[in-house]
Amino acid sequence: MHTDIEQYLNGEMTPEEQAEFERRLESEPGLAADLEKHKAFLERLRTQMLREKIAHTLADPPAPNPWKKRASIAGVLLLLITAAFWFSRKKDPAHPDTFPVKPPTETRQTPAYSDSLPQPAEEEPQTPAPGGNKPGRPIAGIPAPQPKPGTSGVRGQSPQTSDWDRLVESVWATRFDPPPGAWNQRYAPVAELLKAKQFTDAYVQLQLLEQLAPSSDTLFFLKGYCLLELREGAAALRYFEQLPEGTTWREETAWYKTLAWLLNGDRTKALTSAKNIYLNPNHRFRSEAKTLIDTVE
């Protein structure tokens, strides 16, 4: 990178130096082109930082309104008092203006699959998710999603590992052991990076391949797997969902989609998918699916 370009863009030149630089810009097309590239590079950088700021802002709930909390507590207390008053009225069936008392219900009907996660208290700030593509708040009108676990990035390196992160960690199982000749030679370098767990490097290579080569099932599978290992559950799902039903990697795809839903906090989908895998006695990831079912349920 040209130091003088940096100085010029940062406004660090004296008026004389600036005038001299601008004369050079007119007489040296190469320098002018480099200046434009540098400006464009910084613009792309700024845009990405803005993208991440939006994601963080939406992932971070606003400060709670203390009066709202007090009003909620008061409402709940009023409800309990009313319920206690209602159930305390005893009626006798022998007298026409009385009726039998139903005992208060002590057990709740639990669904076959529990859909609720331990919900954080409304006031607890959620860990902002770094990275450009992490959604935060629910879209207005859609039922609030389950809380998204942890942060994106390499697993285990987040400084604020939640209970959900630990749960995901405990059932996490991936295998990247493709047989020789599993795919076109074009993907061999990326496959090596994935085997070596160099997911960031692999991601960058996959980005390039996506730009240079036509899209293919192999590319979608590899990119989905790479994003999964980078803990980008939502992004991984987008790629896996483009794979056809009869894809070569259908068993891996089914299991990795399960993990991606788990990463996204979508317990219901993760459990349903795991159970479908478990029902197949020959599935490669049957025992992993069983572990997930036992742990999550």
Added chain:
Amino acid sequence: MSKNSRPPSFPDKRSFFEALKSLAPEAIRQLSDQLGGTLYLLPGIYLLSREDMEELRNDALLVTLKKMEEGAFQFQDYNPVSYAQAVARKLLANRLRKRKLETVDLEGQDAVADLDPEQYYIQKETETSLGILLKTLGENCEQVIRLKYYDLLRDQDVVEQQRTPYTSVDSLKSKRSQCLKKLAALLREKGFSFLQFLK
């Protein structure tokens, strides 16, 4: 319509617009809430997964804020929510077209005539890669670059406010220059060229 909306913090349009221009978190959240509620009105939105809908919303927010910054979208033009919805509609049409799904005629979308969704998504992929590579340089590098090129703080202010471990302007500049060189080297190593940033 929205189950999750809060009362607006900026009932006045001008203050809302100005708060968005300065990237105030409350304003971004308000725009997100109001836009989220209108996304359901977009034709074909139901064809997207939940994750894609959220990504679409975030993309629309980003483009709206960038246009405000560039001056392409000014206060006397449209309500920010309407503008963001127009952006979302255009991006959605592009997505659906790519998936060979039925799209809606976009005639009349003058508000965002200069938005090229294809270009936006190509640039987004490059920007995302850039973000990932920047993170691999470590928190210090990310911070010194962010403070200068995103927060647009003067080096003198950064040093005085002790926002970094660097106690002099020269050491801060030197570190930033080092980080940019490393980033450029990383980009070259990974096969990116600066030409990609001109697309």
